[in-house]
Amino acid sequence: MLTSLGMIQPPRSSRRKEALIFFSRGLSKFIQSLLTPAATVPRCALAIGALSLQSSPLFAEARETTATIYSQPIHSGHISPMLFGNFVELLDDVVPGMWAEMLNDRSFAGVVRAAKWSYYDGKPNSCDREWDKNPTWNYDTENPFNGLRSARLTATSSKAASLTQSGLAVKRGMSYAFSGWFRTDSSRLSGTVRLKTLLPTGDCMILASAKLPPLSYELRGCSARLTSKGETDRVVFEVLVEGNGHVWADKLSLMPADNRLGWRADVVQAIKDVHPAILRWGGSACDPGEYRWKQGIGPRDQRVPFRNKFWGRIDSNDVGIDEFCQICEMSSVEPLICLSFSDGPQSAADLVAYCNGDITTAWGAKRAANGHPPSYHVRYWQVGNEISGDDQNYLDHFNDFAQKMKQADPDILLMTSFPAQKSFEQSGKDIAFVCPHHYTPDLAACDRDFVNLSRKIESTPGCDQIKIAVTEWNVTGGDWGLSRGKMLTLGSALLNARYLHVLMRHSDKVKIACRSNLANSYAGAIIETSPSGLLKRPSYYVMQLYARHAKEVPLRLEQSNDALDLFACASPEAHSLCLFAINSSTEPVILSTHFDGFSKPIRPARCETLCDRLDARQPDVMNHWEAPERVRIASTSKPLQNQIVVPALSATAIEFETP
Template identity: 30%
Template sequence: MKPRLRLILALGALLGMVGLLPAQNLVRNESFENAQGNRPRGWRTETWGGQADFSYPQPGRTGERSVGIASQAGADAAWATTVTVDPFARYRLSGWIKTEAVEPVQGGRGALLNIHGLEGAATPAVTGTRDWTRVEVEFDVDDQTQLQINCLFGGWGRARGRAWFDDIALEKLEQRQPPAPKIEVDASRIGEPLSPLVYGQFIEHLGRCIYGGIWAEMLEDRKFYYPITSNYAPYTALRNTQYPVVGASPWQIVGRPDGVEMTTNAPFVGRHTPLLRQGTGIRQNDLGVTAGKEYVGYAWLKHPENRSARARVTLRWGQAAADAQTVEIRVRRGDYQKYPFRFTAGLTTDQASLEIRAEEGDLLVGTISLMPADNIHGMRADTLALLRQLAAPIYRWPGGNFVSGYDWRDGIGDRDRRPPRTNPAWTGVEHNDFGLHEFIDFCRLVGAQPLVTVNTGFGDAHSAAALVEYCNGPADSHWGRQRARNGSPQPFGIRYWCVGNEMWGPWQLGYMSLDHYVLKQNWVVDKMREVDPTIFCIASGNAGPWSRGLLERCSDHMEAIAEHFYCQERSGLAAHVRQIPDNIRAKADFHRRMRSELPQLKGRDIRIAMTEWNYWYGPHVFGELGTRYFLKDALGIAAGLHEYARQSDLIHSAFYAQTVNVIGAIKTSRRNAAFETTGLVLMLYRHQFGELPVHTRTEGLIDAQAAWSLDRRRLTLGIVNPTLQAQVIPLQIHGAALKKRGMRWQIAGTDPQLFNDPDEPLRVRIEQLPFDGSTDRIEVAPCSVTLVAWEAD
């Protein structure tokens, strides 16, 4: 044998031996032997539903330890760890599971291993009573660099019983090359029109969405829901943030601690009214003012014995004597009267204060208000300006979880006399300043249709029917007369109604089983239709057994069915972006399957109203649940709009949740407002994307969708590039004669974590760029949303 041949054969044998060696296990502490206190180092517990008991028992399958999960009533929970992986590779996840009387419930699977959030990356489930059983699954990753491994108990539902996990392994099997991008458009294959209602928005009485976002009132607890005491400690959550949550009176006593009494004798509004003894006052801090800007307000005041008195109201923006303006008020004899005041701030600060003091005589303060003078019907001018640019065609209100404990009657009548309440679903006070009439006024100001959600939690059919009559009944009907007395003789003519919110969720006030809820759904809709048979009713669905049950037993009591979804942050830009269209498609696939399986849907066209959709993750920067959005989230929202276009035959409407603050498209500070990155995408597509989707095929990681304008004189193409590299994408367009000129818009940046802040210069914006009208290739920036438009020839 020649020496060279011997060398080749030897190398081949060696390589073969290397191939037979076990791959490297990427899981640290895979057998749980390394302890950190009473748990394995590098592992954490997660609970998504029910109650789970986590254990760290001895012995394990190998060695001294394993991990365990048990539940009697049912749980969806896991021991979890995060591992670093190479993108564009194939992996094997494996491990050993032991079970004792494990039983899936509520759609759960049992005991298994999975990769969190990666569809298809789940092992077979182990149920019943089994000794140590090996399970495995192979899967591919795209651009993810981190994966969460779950030792999962339940899974897409819940499980009962007990399970143990040991010897978890994640092994890399194969490396792949990133796929090359390509776009092919057949403009002659036109789908159903994309409903303009997919650009809908959702506002809820949660956090700073209404109060602090849309509504211009600057004062917290202006109706004194919380008693004013000498123990000034107003903030009970998010204390060390810019927007802490008020959980006690935000009014600080100025002067003698015993100089303020909360009297329950004939209160102006609510349960009590503050009585200020002569020489005493109350002050609210942490107000935002801008130098040179005017602020207007008023107070309802009286002397407790109906005598005359004198009050002093001061807006202060600094410590010096000159850093304030004061208005003297002569309080006339008799009952409560409304006294206006006006200030011009001399400094820009978020530490201003408003103080009212009883100078001569005692003083009852019924309620007090302070707003920027440029408010529009009580709404923030800066927020409204952005909302008009957003141009959403429809708004959903008032909830959300809030609605299941909300009595709409609290939000009508004299605004200053409406009762303050505890927010039934979230934190803080519901002032009831923004009620039904204000919502209708808001919709008119931004040029949108209203959609009202009725309370099917603690509410009943009669209350829902009364609400429909108040909105749509003639002025000579019982509730129509009430509406006319409150300043609106003409009916509001509200067409769209949500029947409850997330009534499938046990967190919902008034939650009940599906068997009971279907009866309530039909009862409520029957009573609403007795008042107005023309209304469009949207049932409260959740893809799975709940939506199936509603479609089977309530299909004649709905025109559409609601679905919700939220996505969290995910490792890898493309994977993070892809969550949104994947969730939309999953909802659509479920309902397509229902159309083929359920005889009750024959001849019916019950479409999906995606009444809440968005990302939801990260710290609360803008108050209660006030998350911040990044450039990478904008890419996902654009890809979601593409998916709505692809599913246009099944999607009736979609409502981005929420509009302002919280998880909104617009964020406000005390003094300014700005578009989030996600809001920029919604605005761009609302104004520029086409209405007639056409067949669009893509390769690689990009997401793209084309659409004609309704008159077919303009073809638009949206492209999402979820990579950190610029891409020159081969492009083929069939079935259209296009002019070699057009327009191009771009939202882009080199950092997926770029964000906008209302108090800082914009980092992310819509750019209009030159475009040569090329139809054979297109170049897109890294981490970008690109929208191009050609004129038809």
């Protein structure tokens, strides 16, 4: 259903009953027959390489389909690489799971649980990690460095004070940068920071240790470097105070030396490898959550944590606009910023000036003072999150946002919140994109929504320039509880791939799409992080497959039946083509290809497929920490012909080229 807010999602009462994909029964074992005992190639890759089909009894019962690809495009538009974008928001452990900070609650503001209505399986994550309780320290409100509280450690001549946090992970030989703010009431105290782990004997092994500089009666910053001599995911961080007196500690931080401007190195690499082309920042923390960007700039130790009004938790405020723009820069990704409508048009204009202004301007100079003299060159700006385009307050103030923001930078592209006819009529000349959200497995409903929006744009005077940006999408935006686990599966990843086909078929109007979310997100993201590693979900590989192989021109295609969901595209001069084939069934499909209208012969060149390496024919298989590559992309090195086998439960990209 299409709600009045512009979000497509199933009725709440039926979401848990909906199946993501319906699969046929029966298990064919043809791929296993191709394997030799010593074979190490994924079974699905062997299926792609199997070419002598008509003479082989292995495929006698496989379903067949024929695709004819024409040289004519399906419309005059081009496929934008920004259709394969992603989304980062301040939601539970989305950002903390990407950020390299190893200590939770480093301001001693306390741990607040996530909102009760948003959950997957209740498993604790890094946002639940608290400072370990013991009688040698307590929270104190007297003169904290930042926020409302600090930690007060009380040491005596007979007992040292210890402040610890458990659940960290370290690597052998890796250095870790520690920093914090301390003051004392006694000159007879010394401080040490340590990394330790508990041995099976009950003893502690010290993995790294460093003395703190002499402590002062005034609050001062201290730093130290720790290099681990071991590797484990059961590390305890400790501040140890010896002597007689009190020490106050605040804004403690521990980061691995390989962090990338504060971001985890493995996360930055994963983004580079999947190459989303555009990343959106914002979401419900902005509206209705009232996020205030000005409180999240400047030195991170001086930023005050804030309570996330929508999703729960206390956010450290370590990651703000600068950090988001910098991870986009490092990953060669275009930033899209969704700003808080409730923060007002002047604050929005200030944010544009902060990101894009020259250093001779007031806000540009402030950005430079915060460590980034060059402009971030942010082009895409969404005004508000999930606000109805019929909302009168939104309509009354949108033009004011547009005027002030474009005064700060005339070249920016403005994006609405949810689309509506009233916003077209009132503000169409200032709008570059309208932005529905699609959280549904109902692809037909998404297709209808694109058709209806395109008609409204075309029929409203002065709106010809408007394009569509789906700034959030996934198979569901709810299904709280175990039903969300479906998003971790191969079946859900294939449904993601089919949605990409819908996007590309409407690529004359749809230019941007941001899958929700990038990390963690209650099972909804393409990567999962833990203190010790990163896990790529099947949906990660879908996004990677399409970003890697999609080409600009969408081609007309006919197929003999619906055994596969097919989409064809080509480079502008048709020197290279790609045919995407999604097999959502539990049986392989033999695909024959023909080409019509091309001036030169077309020959297959290479092929990649996302599949279950064990070919279990089970849509609910997923990647696990114990089997991180059960579902991944496999390539064939065998020569291809115009007839191939598309494995069961797979998404395949077949590249063709002209001689």
